[in-house]
Amino acid sequence: MQHKTSWIAAIGASALLGVSLSASADDGFADYRERFEPLPHFPPIPADNSLTEEKVELGNMLFFEPRISASGVISCATCHNPALGWSDRIPRATGHDGQIGERNTPTVLNSGFLESQFWDGREPDLEGQALGPIEADIEMAMQLEHAIERLTEFSLYQEKFAAAYPDDEDPISTDNLAKALASFQRTLNTPNSPFDRYLRGDLDALDEQEKRGMVAFVDNGCAACHSGPAFTDSNFHRIQVPGSTDVGRYEVTGEERDMYRFRTPTLRNVGVTYPYMNNGATATLEEAVAIMGSEMLGREFEVDKIDDITAFLHTLTGEMPEFEVPALP
Amino acid sequence: MQHKTSWIAAIGASALLGVSLSASADDGFADYRERFEPLPHFPPIPADNSLTEEKVELGNMLFFEPRISASGVISCATCHNPALGWSDRIPRATGHDGQIGERNTPTVLNSGFLESQFWDGREPDLEGQALGPIEADIEMAMQLEHAIERLTEFSLYQEKFAAAYPDDEDPISTDNLAKALASFQRTLNTPNSPFDRYLRGDLDALDEQEKRGMVAFVDNGCAACHSGPAFTDSNFHRIQVPGSTDVGRYEVTGEERDMYRFRTPTLRNVGVTYPYMNNGATATLEEAVAIMGSEMLGREFEVDKIDDITAFLHTLTGEMPEFEVPALP
Missing domain, CATH: 1.10.760.10 (Cytochrome c-like domain)
Known part of the structure; x- marks a missing residue:
C-alpha cells in the first residue's frame, strides 16, 4: 500500500535537496538561519551495513x-x-x-x-x-x-x-x-518540515512568532547542545529533571563525572513525541521548554518567550516516513 | 498512504460483483459450486448505524x-x-x-x-x-x-x-x-479470494487438488456448519477439542444444553489465522481438519483427504483490506 522504492529515489535525490536555495532571499534573519542545517533525507550509512x-x-x-x-x-x-x-x-x-x-x-x-x-x-x-x-x-x-x-x-x-x-x-x-x-x-526520517523549507529558502514557511522562537532558541543558548541537523550534539549533559533519580550515563561508565548525564535528545518532531524528559514526567512542550531554561540555562523564561520557542519547535515536525504494515508469515 | 475512499466505491460496486458470471462455464463441478456463495464486498449494515x-x-x-x-x-x-x-x-x-x-x-x-x-x-x-x-x-x-x-x-x-x-x-x-x-x-473484508473468483466463473482459479478438497468439504459434511459467504452458520455446536475444558456458550446462557458449545468460526482466511480452535492449541491447518473430522463428523480422514481439504481452505484467503495507520493525537 506504499511506494516501496520511493526511499531509493529519495536517497539519490537527497544530496541535491541538501543544498540551500536561500542564498539570495532575506527576511532579516539570515544570520540566524545560517546557524542551522536542514535535515538530509538520509543519515550516514555505515560501510559495513550498506542500505539495500x-x-x-x-x-x-x-x-x-x-x-x-x-x-x-x-x-x-x-x-x-x-x-x-x-x-x-x-x-x-x-x-x-x-x-x-x-x-x-x-x-x-x-x-x-x-x-x-x-x-x-x-x-x-x-x-x-x-x-x-x-x-x-x-x-x-x-x-x-x-x-x-x-x-x-x-x-x-x-x-x-x-x-x-x-x-x-x-x-x-x-x-x-x-x-x-x-x-x-535509517529510512524513518522526516525531512521537509516547515523549518527545513524555511532554511532552504521558503521564507514564508515560518510565521513571525516561529521566527521569534528561532531567535530565542539561538540567543538563549538552546542551540549549543541542540545543534546539527537532528538538533542534538549527541553529547552527554548533566540534568536532574523533576521526579528523576536516574543516574544516566553513570550506569554505563561508572565514572563519577557521568552521574546524571544524558545524551541530548533530538528535537526533530518534538511536537508529536510527548511526554518529555528521561522520565517522561513532563506532559507539555511548554513545560519542557521552561524546565530546560531553568535547569540547563539558568533562565526563567517568560510566558511569551516559552510560547515563541514552543511555536518554533513545532516547525521541526516533518513529513512522516513511508513504511509497510507487513504481511507476516 | 492508502486510498481512503476506495471502500466507498467498492460498496457501490459490490452488488454487481455479487452476480455469478459462471452460468455458461462448466468444469464438471457445477453442482458443487452452486452450494457456495462468494463473499460480498460488504456485510449487512444495520439501520441504526449507517456506514459513513x-x-x-x-x-x-x-x-x-x-x-x-x-x-x-x-x-x-x-x-x-x-x-x-x-x-x-x-x-x-x-x-x-x-x-x-x-x-x-x-x-x-x-x-x-x-x-x-x-x-x-x-x-x-x-x-x-x-x-x-x-x-x-x-x-x-x-x-x-x-x-x-x-x-x-x-x-x-x-x-x-x-x-x-x-x-x-x-x-x-x-x-x-x-x-x-x-x-x-465492517470495512475489513477480504473479497476476491481464489475461491470467490472460481465461484464467479474463473474455473482455473482453483487447481485440481483444491477442487477435490472442495468436493471432500461438501461430501464429508463440513459445509453443513461452515456455510454461507463467511463459511459459518453463526450457530453453536458442541465440541471439546484436545486440552480444552472451556464450557463455551454455557457461560452465557447457563443452560445445560449449551455446555461446550461454541459458535462456528469463519473459515475465510483460515490459512493465515493459525493457530486454531477455541484454545488455540492446534498449530496447523492439517491438524485442525483432522480434529474436526474426528470430533464433529466422526470420520478419520486419510492423509490425502486432509491435504485436499487443507489446499481448498487456503483458497479462502482473500485480498487484505486497505486501512490507515492513523496519525493519532
Whole structure:
C-alpha cells in the first residue's frame, strides 16, 4: 500500500535537496538561519551495513514482528508506534508483563542521525541498539538465540534473510537481525518540515512568532547542545529533571563525572513525541521548554518567550516516513 | 498512504460483483459450486448505524488507539494485528500485564458477516462486541468512563466524533465509540479470494487438488456448519477439542444444553489465522481438519483427504483490506 522504492529515489535525490536555495532571499534573519542545517533525507550509512532494499524490507517485517518477544505480542512497533510519532506517548516504557521501565521511549524517527543510542548513549549506533530491547527483561524479554530459532521456523524469513545477506552461509543470525532493523530505521526520517523549507529558502514557511522562537532558541543558548541537523550534539549533559533519580550515563561508565548525564535528545518532531524528559514526567512542550531554561540555562523564561520557542519547535515536525504494515508469515 | 475512499466505491460496486458470471462455464463441478456463495464486498449494515466515511475514519483511529487501555500500550490492533491476519497468531490472547486469556483471538476480518460475536456468541453484533475487550480485565482493562474521559482530552477526537455524529449533543460516548469501531470493522473484508473468483466463473482459479478438497468439504459434511459467504452458520455446536475444558456458550446462557458449545468460526482466511480452535492449541491447518473430522463428523480422514481439504481452505484467503495507520493525537 506504499511506494516501496520511493526511499531509493529519495536517497539519490537527497544530496541535491541538501543544498540551500536561500542564498539570495532575506527576511532579516539570515544570520540566524545560517546557524542551522536542514535535515538530509538520509543519515550516514555505515560501510559495513550498506542500505539495500532487501535489508529494509526485512527490517520492516522484523520491526513489526511480535513473535521475537517472550509473550508473542510485543514488537518494536509496540513502543515505537507509527501512530504515535514512532514512540508511545506514555511517560515510561511499558513492556513484558506490563512492567514499567525507568525511562521515556525515544522516537526512532531520525535516530540514524544520532551519534550514540539510548538515553545513556550505551550503544554507538543502530546496529548496537537494535538487539537491546528484544533481550531486555522489561521490554520484549526474549533471549536472542530463541528469537533466531523462532525466525528460522518460518520459510519466508529464511528466504528474506537469504535475499538480504546472499553471501552468508547462515543468514539468520543476531548480527543480521540487528543490521536489518538498523537499515529499516535509517529510512524513518522526516525531512521537509516547515523549518527545513524555511532554511532552504521558503521564507514564508515560518510565521513571525516561529521566527521569534528561532531567535530565542539561538540567543538563549538552546542551540549549543541542540545543534546539527537532528538538533542534538549527541553529547552527554548533566540534568536532574523533576521526579528523576536516574543516574544516566553513570550506569554505563561508572565514572563519577557521568552521574546524571544524558545524551541530548533530538528535537526533530518534538511536537508529536510527548511526554518529555528521561522520565517522561513532563506532559507539555511548554513545560519542557521552561524546565530546560531553568535547569540547563539558568533562565526563567517568560510566558511569551516559552510560547515563541514552543511555536518554533513545532516547525521541526516533518513529513512522516513511508513504511509497510507487513504481511507476516 | 492508502486510498481512503476506495471502500466507498467498492460498496457501490459490490452488488454487481455479487452476480455469478459462471452460468455458461462448466468444469464438471457445477453442482458443487452452486452450494457456495462468494463473499460480498460488504456485510449487512444495520439501520441504526449507517456506514459513513466519518465513522470509518474515526473507527480506524480508535482501533489503533492504545490510550483507551489501562496500560496505555494495548489497542484493538495489538491482538487484532493487521500484520498477522488481524489476529495474533499465538494460542490464547495475551492482554493487560501479560495475562493470558482462555481463548484464541478470532480475526476481525469479515466479522461483520457473523450473526453473533465472540466464541460463545454473547453479543449479537459488532456494536455489542466492540466495548468488551476494552473493559475486560485481562485485555485492555479500562473502565469505559475512563476511556471516554481520555478521548475527550484530545481536541482531534472532539472534532472527529462531532463530524461522525453531527446530531449528538455529546458525541464522545460509549455508544458512539462502539458504533465507530463497528463501522471500521465492517470495512475489513477480504473479497476476491481464489475461491470467490472460481465461484464467479474463473474455473482455473482453483487447481485440481483444491477442487477435490472442495468436493471432500461438501461430501464429508463440513459445509453443513461452515456455510454461507463467511463459511459459518453463526450457530453453536458442541465440541471439546484436545486440552480444552472451556464450557463455551454455557457461560452465557447457563443452560445445560449449551455446555461446550461454541459458535462456528469463519473459515475465510483460515490459512493465515493459525493457530486454531477455541484454545488455540492446534498449530496447523492439517491438524485442525483432522480434529474436526474426528470430533464433529466422526470420520478419520486419510492423509490425502486432509491435504485436499487443507489446499481448498487456503483458497479462502482473500485480498487484505486497505486501512490507515492513523496519525493519532
